[in-house]
């Protein structure tokens with residue numbers, strides 16, 4: 001059993017967790033980042049919108065961070081899965097699948113979400129390559145192309161207007177009766193946006209490039225790219241709940257200022273708290289939390305010295 005004590009354990013090594021570790025390492029704090037290595041965007045080929053790294057592969061971004069973190073001897077990053085956490089007096093105890101036991105003064109969850117896409121044959125195969133969920137991440141590359149918008153959540157009309165911003169060659173396939181008012185349907189007709197409510201039988205593709213939507217009535221529609229209306233992403237782990245932090249109405253973990261929670265010393269950042277921060281937003285939250293946390297350490301140590 002590998003047992004050790006550090007200032008901070010960070011669960012999750014995406015942009016949120018790694019950014020917190022970086023600023024804490026630079027503040028001379030001992031930090032262990034434990035990461036299972038399955039970020040929310042792991043299916044994508046390119047990540048966009050991260051200043052200075054637009055178009056980078058998701059894992060390349062992490063590798064760059066790991067490389068730069070080597071400079072800070074008090075920061076270590078291990079590939080492992082956190083299986084359990086406890087609060088023991090004023091410390092946290094974290095245990096992993098590989099048998100590590102780590103005690104820390106503070107604990108950060110930056111564990112992100114896991115995508116849950118509609119159960120349509122073929123959709124899983126194209127997701128992240130030619131079908132996406134976040135227009136800000138991937139719509140620019142498919143601007144003006146024939147696009148399918150798939151899904152039927154209550155936010156549908158907002159998504160239609162959003163995707164229309166990037167392409168007017170738009171087919172909306174709701175896979176059942178659309179949750180749109182008659183007035184909204186008329187707005188689509190006026191803009192020549194086709195609405196198909198027939199259930200989708202399957203999605204055909206070539207080399208993970210979307211080719212065709214096949215409907216149960218036999219109709220086929222060719223499309224080059226697609227977006228899914230608000231995928232139903234789930235928390236990657238519910239461990240914060242064990243420590244007393246619950247989900248809010250948006251299914252993000254309840255947090256207060258700088259990612260702090262009602263449990264003293266426990267912080268939750270990135271998608272796990274906000275549902276969608278993007279890479280830049282998660283990194284920014286990590287930095288903010290790291291700075292706030294170090295301020296707490298400084299105050300605590302000053303008094304206890």
Ligand SMILES: Cc1cc2nc3c(=O)[nH]c(=O)nc-3n(C[C@H](O)[C@H](O)[C@H](O)COP(=O)(O)OP(=O)(O)OC[C@H]3O[C@@H](n4cnc5c(N)ncnc54)[C@H](O)[C@@H]3O)c2cc1C
Pocket residue numbers: 011012013014015016017034035036037038039040041043044046047048049050080081082083110111112113115127128132133134136137138236237269270271272276277278279280282
């Ligand atoms: C298909 C797709 C494409 C996207 N493209 C973009 C884009 O181009 N630009 C952009 O800004 N955003 C993009 N995003 C959004 C982006 O991926 C997230 O907003 C961002 O990754 C959130 O960062 P995070 O640090 O909160 O979590 P993540 O990056 O998801 O990292 C969480 C990490 O925690 C680990 N973890 C979870 N549970 C445990 C556990 N129990 N023990 C140990 N480790 C654990 C996971 O394995 C993972 O490595 C995309 C999302 C999707 C789904």
